[in-house]
Amino acid sequence: MIHKNISIIVAVAENFAIGKNNDLLFHLPNDLKRFKAITSGHSLIMGRNTLLSLPKWPLPNRRHIVITDKTDDVFPGCEVVFSIEEAIQKVQGEEEAFVIGGGMVYRQFYPQAGKLYLTLVHKPFEADVYFPEIDFSEWQENKREDFFDEANGFDYSYIDLERK
Template identity: 85%
Template sequence: MKMTSIQKNISIIVAIAENFAIGKNNDLLFHLPNDLKRFKEITSGHTIIMGRNTLLSLPKWPLPNRRHIVITDNPDDVFPGCETVFSIDEAIKKVQAEEEAFVIGGGMIYRQFYPVAGKLYLTLVHKPFEADVFFPEINYSEWNENSREDLKDEKNNFEYSYLDLERK
């Protein structure tokens, strides 16, 4: 069963640089403690969906108070405390009855979910970064901006914004 229509309960949460960069060497590009707190607040009590590399990049998993769904193509993969699926369609089916589920990465998973996601929770860092993983280019005319908060990180000396977007 191919899921091609917008899935209103599927949300993407991601921190991106202005050049859509999201990662390098299976790690985040920048360390924003407030963004990590925001991630925890938004996703706590919900299901998070990710690829195997994203799970393995977490310092400790499973993350507390969240159901984990890991998408992998290796039938031998077993991740204690997580559910394993083999396609985005399978992941979408597992969260059909939920009010909101969050896609947390990585790049390939974001590319597959982007066309069907109903919401984007973006942390947009206002400078480019060198990276080997990128988020799909966002056509902002396809999204309504529900909220925006502009901030400055003194330690890293760059500005960033929290954007909550909903597909039109």
């Protein structure tokens, strides 16, 4: 079932790589600013490792919903849930909630998400976590901006997609 209010926000390499050793693959300051601008004022849904990988949490002006299988997990300033369904229930009635990772959480939400905010780095990376392969025929492109990052020496694009 597609949930129109569930959006995924992710930065992926062209080979769908998203992370290695519980860290991001590349540092794009403008992408971090975009993430903040898009998600501010909304709920964030994430796995426990994604939360723990954040430099500090909770992120300001955002509700944090952490999916875990550890019943004794307590994360101050965050709400803990134990299933994808429970996370979806928590954001029912909200205009938009954002799934921010990690790999397992993305895989489970991908078939249900109504929107995808994609930062696509036009270069492959070695990784241990990958995003599900995107079938672009299932998505309508609403907006696209292309950039070159001098510090990293690669092109990347912001692509906002909505499920057809």
